[in-house]
Amino acid sequence: MKKRVTKTAVAGGVGFLGGLLLEQGLESLTGLDFVDGVFAVGGSVLAAMHVNRDLVEVASENIKAMFGKDPLEITEDDWKQYKAKYPKSAVYLEKALGV
Amino acid sequence: MLALLPGLLVKLATRGARRLGLMPQSTYVHEIMQALKRGDLDEAVSVYRLCVSRRQASNITEVARELIEQFVDIRVDKLQSRIDEIENIVRARKSLHARLRRWWARVLGLFGRKPLPEARSESELRAELAEHKAMIEGLLTIKSCLKSAG
Numbered sequence: 258m259k260k261r262v263t264k265t266a267v268a269g270g271v272g273f274l275g276g277l278l279l280e281q282g283l284e285s286l287t288g289l290d291f292v293d294g295v296f297a298v299g300g301s302v303l304a305a306m307h308v309n310r311d312l313v314e315v316a317s318e319n320i321k322a323m324f325g326k327d328p329l330e331i332t333e334d335d336w337k338q339y340k341a342k343y344p345k346s347a348v349y350l351e352k353a354l355g356v
Numbered sequence: 357m358l359a360l361l362p363g364l365l366v367k368l369a370t371r372g373a374r375r376l377g378l379m380p381q382s383t384y385v386h387e388i389m390q391a392l393k394r395g396d397l398d399e400a401v402s403v404y405r406l407c408v409s410r411r412q413a414s415n416i417t418e419v420a421r422e423l424i425e426q427f428v429d430i431r432v433d434k435l436q437s438r439i440d441e442i443e444n445i446v447r448a449r450k451s452l453h454a455r456l457r458r459w460w461a462r463v464l465g466l467f468g469r470k471p472l473p474e475a476r477s478e479s480e481l482r483a484e485l486a487e488h489k490a491m492i493e494g495l496l497t498i499k500s501c502l503k504s505a506g
Contacts, residue, residue, distance in 0.1 A: 311389035312419060318393075319426040323433075345415070346422040 313353055316346055377410040385420045392427055400424050401498055405505050421502055428499045435488045435495075442485050446478060 320328045324335050331339075340347035373379050384407035391400035404424060407417055448454060 311386055311393075312416070312423065315389050315392050315423050316426075319423060319430065322430045323426070343422045343426060345418050346426070349415075349419045 309353060312349065316350055375406075377406050377408075381407055381411070381414050381417050385416050388420045388424065392423060397424070397427060397431075397498070400427070401502065404502065408505055424502060425499055428495050432492050432495050435492050439485060439488050439492075442481050442488075446481055446485075449478060 317328045320326075320331065320339065323339070324331050326335075336347070370379070374383070377384075384403050387403045388400045388407070391397075391403060401424065404417075404421060407413070407420075413421065
């Protein structure tokens with residue numbers, strides 16, 4: 258009985274180590290994380306949903322760096338200046354923010 | 357082993373499609389925005405070029421291009437203000453007052469007095485100036501490349 262338990266435990270341990278080695282070996286050989294692959298398509302769909310927010314965030318940071326003010330604090334002249342220089346971004350922001 | 361195959365195939369396919377510029381433009385725009393948030397201009401430009409390599413830029417991609425241009429303009433402005441600062445320092449050093457101060461510091465040095473702390477040498481400032489000017493040139497080249505790629 259004792260001998261059988263020992264044998265089972267050893268076989269289980271060897272199997273576990275073998276599986277671990279196989280997984281690590283495959284990952285290091287291919288450089289891929291297999292679970293991520295399944296999520297890649299989902300990732301691109303999510304990216305499409307996040308684009309709008311990303312664009313507004315980056316534009317907001319740019320406006321802050323350009324005028325030294327928070328986008329909510331810029332004057333109409335500042336906005337006109339921005340719009341003249343970057344018309345597409347300005348129109349996009351106006352639409353996105355419902356201005 | 358077989359259970360891993362679909363995931364592997366999907367990953368390979370999406371990676372290949374991304375490299376060939378076949379993914380939806382919003383995917384690339386998202387990547388551009390992430391790169392800009394990190395301040396990685398090179399990555400943003402390379403992803404933009406990949407995005408417009410096969411297809412005409414959509415409206416959202418045009419907005420992304422303008423955002424990259426804004427990023428470049430901000431950097432150019434910062435470099436230009438630093439250049440102006442350095443040029444003012446170099447100009448001030450040539451004034452009579454500054455020359456007299458340097459001469460007086462040398463005289464004090466002859467009598468064993470501790471000299472005044474040395475500011476950065478002119479050659480160092482000129483090297484920084486040249487570096488900034490080269491960086492501005494590089495940024496403007498990137499900007500013109502963006503326009504031609506779109």
